[in-house]
Amino acid sequence: MAIIVNLDVIMAKRKMSLSELSERVGITMANLSILKNNKAKAVRFSTLNAICLVLECQPSDLLEYKE
Template sequence: MAIIVNVDMMLAKRKMSVTELTEKVGITMANISILKNGKAKAIRFSTLEAICEALDCQPGDILEYRSDEGAAD
């Protein structure tokens, strides 16, 4: 299973730069990169809330669940 972080998609929809998002959310460019590249192991609710507020979206607009193809149940 995989949780996909669609920050890039929301940034494009809102015509916002990564730099602008980092300033509004108050986290580093490196941490946004970790989220965008799917390397994050966790995200604080406070960070998710700040991203949603900055991008005027819901958590489901940013986070997506995809099951592994062919995984045994």
């Protein structure tokens, strides 16, 4: 089982770069990169909230469960 982070897909749809998202969310590019590349072990709700606010999406747009 795995949780897949579709951050790169949503960013592409919004035509937003990692650096722009980092600046607007207030999270380092390194931490966003870890999340984007599915290397994160956890994500804070405050981080998820900030990303959803900036990208105008729902958490379900970003997170997907696959067996």
